[in-house]
Amino acid sequence: MVHFGRPRVLPTRAVMNTKELIRLGVPPGEATRCGTDFIARYVLKGLDKTRLTAEIEAIVADPGKYRADALRGTFAQALLRCGRTIRPAAAAWKQWGDGLEPEAIHQMGRACQLPVSVVGALMPDAHVGYGLPIGGVLATDGAVIPYAVGVDIGCRMKLTVVDLPLRDLDRKREALEKAIEGETRFGVGAAFRDRREHGVMDEDWKVSPVTERNRDRAWTQLGTSGSGNHFVEFGVFANEGAVGGLPAGQRVALLSHSGSRGTGAAVCDHYSKLAMERHGNLPPEHRHLAWLPLDSAEGAEYWAAMELMGRYAAANHALIHRHIARRLGLEVLLEVENHHNFAWRERHVVGGVERDLVVHRKGATPAGEGVLGIIPGSMAAPGFLVRGKGQPTSLRSASHGAGRTMSRKRALETFEWEKVNRVLKERGVRLMSAGLDEAPGVYKDIHRVMAAQSDLVDILGRFDPRLVKMAPPGERAED
DSSP, X not given: OEEOSOOSOOOOSSOOOHHHHHHTTOOTTHHHHHHHHXXXXXXXXXXXXXGHHHHHHHHHHOGGGGTTOTTTHHHHHHXXXXXXXXXXXXXXXXXXXXXXXXXXXXXXXXXXXXTTEEEEEEEEEEEOOSSSOEEEEEEEXXXXXXXXXXXXXXXXXXXXXXXXXXXXXXXXXXXXXXXHHHHOOBSTTOOOSSOOOOGGGGSOGGGSHHHHHTHHHHHHTTXXXXXXXXEEEEEEEEESSOBTTBOSEEEEEEEEEEOOHHHHHHHHHHHHHHHHHHTTTSOGGGGGGOOEETTSHHHHHHHHHHHHHHHHHHHHHHHHHHHHHHHHTOOEEEEEEEEOSEEEEEEXXXXXXXXXXXXXXETEEEOOTTOEEEEOOBTTBOEEEEEEOOOGGGTSEEESSSOBSSOHHHHHHHOOHHHHHHHHHHTTOEEEEOOGGGOGGGBOOHHHHHHHXXXXXXXXXXXXXXXXXXXXXXXXXXX
């Protein structure tokens, strides 16, 4: 569905829902709650329902005019408390997929009402995040929103197809397990005693006081995987057509998912607080959408730190794959990687005009025309190698995975290892370690997610997990 700000006419039934209020320019949260209360009292008074849309538009356009009004005052005052987050009309945004969490949709609506927002998109794997929902894509004018990038800056996927015979997934399973255990680390604060070497550590870590003081920690965590939804997997990669010079067929592949570890989180935390201080008038539901102008010292500093964290995350994957392949004596046949939780300077056409924008992809994969990427499912469901179609209305983006259906707390209350292990056995998956909060059932059906974005990507190959390693149970999630 497409959201293009305020429609001229909305339903005149007695109850107008939250989404319709958002389309009229009412910020989600306190303002929509007060708006719903205003509608109820308006109807109870027997006033003309056909005037309801016009009434709300008038209050949104000039809330100060109505702040003392007996009927409209509470609603108007709630709008005034939202300060600069109120726009005459929300920036346009389009949604892919059905059955998304209402709060994820509300979060997208709030993001599109920022004065710096230009256009947005919501991917079919979307679920609730901080500020921008996971699966949210937001283009802004000259500003970056730290929480629209995310805590795990530059989090990424990497697929390496190797020359290991398929039968060795079972025959040499113990060697594969030892390679994963020995060449990366899982868990909060996981680090290597003997530091790994990579050119990213020779870069300028003084671009931000945060990266400068965290350089040593970052070095000890270089090549590690962390916790949460991060993983390293061996599995079967199948492609029906040639990909990057790799002929069609079935082969063993290594797939990993992780990001910038503790230093990336520290960067997000520091600059999010600076952004919130800069925009102290934001209401509670908008605080995590606070932004930094790119032409400000803080904005430029965050951007430099973000880009460094992106390169650092890429180095983590490079080392994991390089060391595992080297330990097993494997030849690399194909490598593909992509990242999310990042912001890019890009040119897009909005309203018929080409503009320079800052595109945030929080849990969303770049899907420009011809761009390759990996979209994983779960430990018991396939992932897909895709090629972007460059769809303009999605800001050349696609989902970054299947997307969660429930919180980690609810997952721990819902699932039992006995049943989970039965599913894994049926799918031929050997699980080295993971928490119940990453059980296959916490994720959406990846096939439905892929079907919902067939206009965004073409599927070139499929990866089926066979040997999976995640952080042990009880670890705090870092994703």
